[in-house]
Amino acid sequence: MDTDVPDTSIPVQIEIFTERLLNPETVERLVTEFAKIEGITRLIMHGPRIAAAVPEGPAKGTPNVHAARRHIQVGQQDVELGVQVGRFWLELEDEDVIEQVEEVSRRILPCGFQINRGLYIRTRPTQTDYAKWGVIKDTRVLGMTDPKSKSRICAIYPRER
Amino acid sequence: MAQLIPGTSKVAANRRKALDPTKTLDKVRDVSDDDVVAILGHRTPGTAYPATHPPLAEMGEPEDPMRELVKPTEGAAAGDRIRYIQFTDSMYFAPMVPYVRSWMAATRFRGVDPGTLSGRQIIEARERDLDKLGKMLLESEAFDCARSGVRGCTVHGHSLRLDQNGMMFDMLQRSVMNPDGSVSIVKDQVGRPLDKAVPVGKPMSDADLKSRTTIYRVDGEAARADKELITYIQRIHTLRTMWGFKPMA
Numbered sequence: 001m002d003t004d005v006p007d008t009s010i011p012v013q014i015e016i017f018t019e020r021l022l023n024p025e026t027v028e029r030l031v032t033e034f035a036k037i038e039g040i041t042r043l044i045m046h047g048p049r050i051a052a053a054v055p056e057g058p059a060k061g062t063p064n065v066h067a068a069r070r071h072i073q074v075g076q077q078d079v080e081l082g083v084q085v086g087r088f089w090l091e092l093e094d095e096d097v098i099e100q101v102e103e104v105s106r107r108i109l110p111c112g113f114q115i116n117r118g119l120y121i122r123t124r125p126t127q128t129d130y131a132k133w134g135v136i137k138d139t140r141v142l143g144m145t146d147p148k149s150k151s152r153i154c155a156i157y158p159r160e161r
Numbered sequence: 162m163a164q165l166i167p168g169t170s171k172v173a174a175n176r177r178k179a180l181d182p183t184k185t186l187d188k189v190r191d192v193s194d195d196d197v198v199a200i201l202g203h204r205t206p207g208t209a210y211p212a213t214h215p216p217l218a219e220m221g222e223p224e225d226p227m228r229e230l231v232k233p234t235e236g237a238a239a240g241d242r243i244r245y246i247q248f249t250d251s252m253y254f255a256p257m258v259p260y261v262r263s264w265m266a267a268t269r270f271r272g273v274d275p276g277t278l279s280g281r282q283i284i285e286a287r288e289r290d291l292d293k294l295g296k297m298l299l300e301s302e303a304f305d306c307a308r309s310g311v312r313g314c315t316v317h318g319h320s321l322r323l324d325q326n327g328m329m330f331d332m333l334q335r336s337v338m339n340p341d342g343s344v345s346i347v348k349d350q351v352g353r354p355l356d357k358a359v360p361v362g363k364p365m366s367d368a369d370l371k372s373r374t375t376i377y378r379v380d381g382e383a384a385r386a387d388k389e390l391i392t393y394i395q396r397i398h399t400l401r402t403m404w405g406f407k408p409m410a
Contacts, residue, residue, distance in 0.1 A: 020325045048321060050332055057314030057351040058202075065354070066334040068324075084330060086322055110325060 011041075012095055013120050016088040016105055019112040021047060026110065027085045028072040033104045034090070035075050039097035042121060042140060043090050047083040089120035165268075168390035170382045176375045179257070179265045179303065186301035189362070196359040197296045200311055202349030203244045203288065210288050212240040234272035236287025243274075246295045247283040247350065248309060249316045251329040254370040254381060255308040257282075259319075261375045265303070270294050280319030281312065299361075302373050306336060306344035307364030313350035327364060336361070 022030075027045065034040055050069040054062050068084045090101060098115065105113055122129075122143030125136050136142060166176040178184050195206035204211065214220070217238050222228060250257050257265070259282040266275035266284045273294065274285040286294060298304055299311070307328045310318065318330040326338050333352040336344050345358035365373065377384035385391060400408035 019322065021322050021330055023325045026325065048317065048330055048332065054333060054352045055315065059352040062353070064333060064352070066332070067337070068334075084324070 009123075010119065011121075011123060012092040012097075013118060014090050014092065014098060014101065015114075015116045015118060015120050016090070016101070017114045017116060018086055018109060020110075021084045021086045022109075023084075024068055024070050024072050024081055026108065027081065028074065030088075030105065030108045031072070031074045031079075033108060034088075034101070037097060037100050037104065039093040040101070041091045041093060042144065043088060044121060044144065045081070045083065045085045045088055047086040049083050050081075052082075091121055166390075167393040168387045170377075170387040170390070171372065172375060172377050172382045172384075173387060173390055175373060176261055179261055179375060180268050182269045186297075186303055188300050189302050189304075189365075190300055190306075192296060192299050192359065192361065194292065194296065197292055197299060199355050200299070200346055200349055200359060201244070201246055201291070201295060202313070202351055202353060203242075203291075210236075210239065210241050213242045214240040216240050234287055234290050236290040237272055239287075239289065241288040241290075243285055244288045244291050245283050245285045245313070246291060246298070246311060247281055247313050247316065248298075248304075249281045249312045249319050249329070249331075250310075251308040251318065251323065252280075252320050252376065252378075253308060253323055253329075254367070254374045254376060254378065255329075256305050256365075256370065256373050256375065257303050257309065258376045262303070266294070281316045305365045305370060306346075306361040307338075308370065310335060311346070311350045315352065338364075 031043070031045070034043060050066050051064055052069070054060055054064050069081060071078050071080050073079075092098065092101070098117075102115055105115070123139070125142055129136060129142065132145075133141075163181070165180040166173050168174075168176075179186070192200075198204065198206040217233055217240065248257070248259075248262060250259060250262065259277045259280065262282040263275040263277040263284075266273050270284075270286070270290070272286055272290055276283045276285070284291070284294065303309075307323075310316075310329060310331055312318075312331070312333075312335065315331075315333050317332060321330040324330060328336070328338055328344070333348060335348040335350070335352065336346045337358075338344050343360060343363050345360050346355070347358045348354050371381050374381065377387075
């Protein structure tokens with residue numbers, strides 16, 4: 001059996017891992033540039049959480065004033081950042097897009113970064129998905145939610161959706 | 162001379178300096194007494210120390226040679242509450258590593274209970290003793306305003322990448338970098354906003370941090386490159402492994 005035949009069912013997914021945790025302004029500029037690239041189908045921003053309220057201690061429940069927790073504008077869409085971004089997971093239409101992503105990252109990011117190839121966003125539903133959402137017809141939403149979060153979608157959607 | 166830490170590297174020398182109570186740590190900033198109290202957040206600056214028991218002098222303690230031998234600290238004598246200060250130190254060349262911070266508290270201060278966790282270090286003491294040691298630590302080279310933090314809760318950040326501006330990640334953002342590059346502490350150690358920001362100066366440069374750090378790192382001074390340190394660690398490891406806590410060699 002020829003094992004070199006590429007499995008076309010496995011999507012092209014990459015991770016951009018930055019040397020520093022990025023501030024919202026940099027994230028806004030970078031994602032705005034990503035939005036201009038044809039061929040990025042899905043994108044997730046990942047990093048340590050910044051809670052809206054102090055989660056523990058004597059100040060529990062009071063608003064958490066943090067410069068990195070704010071809304072960013074990507075095209076016409078307003079996105080609330082709940083994390084300090086340190087990784088981007090991107091699903092691409094094909095491998096040729098990686099070069100464009102790398103060029104944009106090099107231009108925008110003020111620090112070093114790595115681009116890793118792997119599988120970062122789920123392609124098949126889990127039992128938890130079924131329990132929470134039932135049968136998912138649009139497979140593009142798979143892996144776009146944080147299973148532990150009470151919020152629903154935590155990723156950028158195309159404008160028309 | 163106490164045998165504190167083996168090693169010929171700069172990191173080992175820094176550790177010896179931190180642990181040796183006869184050596185004075187460099188003072189790198191000024192923080193007022195009231196600001197220290199505000200950062201700790203245990204009481205309002207300027208108010209009296211709440212007591213948990215009457216002063217020892219009024220308690221009529223029984224005669225005891227140990228009581229005469231070991232004099233109580235100022236806070237214990239006054240009957241202060243026991244309160245804490247907790248530090249988080251970034252693994253990116255922070256001046257202190259949590260274990261060394263605990264050892265330092267044990268060798269430099271009396272009447273304290275230091276404790277080390279994976280990425281944070283707590284020192285418990287009587288309140289007025291705590292104010293003094295907290296001030297000393299915050300003003301010294303053992304604290305860098307970007308790579309160290311006073312965090313009573315939500316301490317996460319020690320092992321995370323630094324922020325874009327070089328600050329250690331803090332979910333509660335207790336300290337902020339000003340446009341001129343200096344840092345101000347804007348919340349107390351549990352995340353309550355302070356009435357006024359406490360300026361703590363500019364962060365140390367990378368070169369300065371590397372010269373003061375007590376952290377071995379492969380991209381700084383690697384522990385394995387310090388032959389003397391490794392020799393002692395291997396010797397202790399061998400003795401412990403072969404003879405437990407009663408080495409006969």
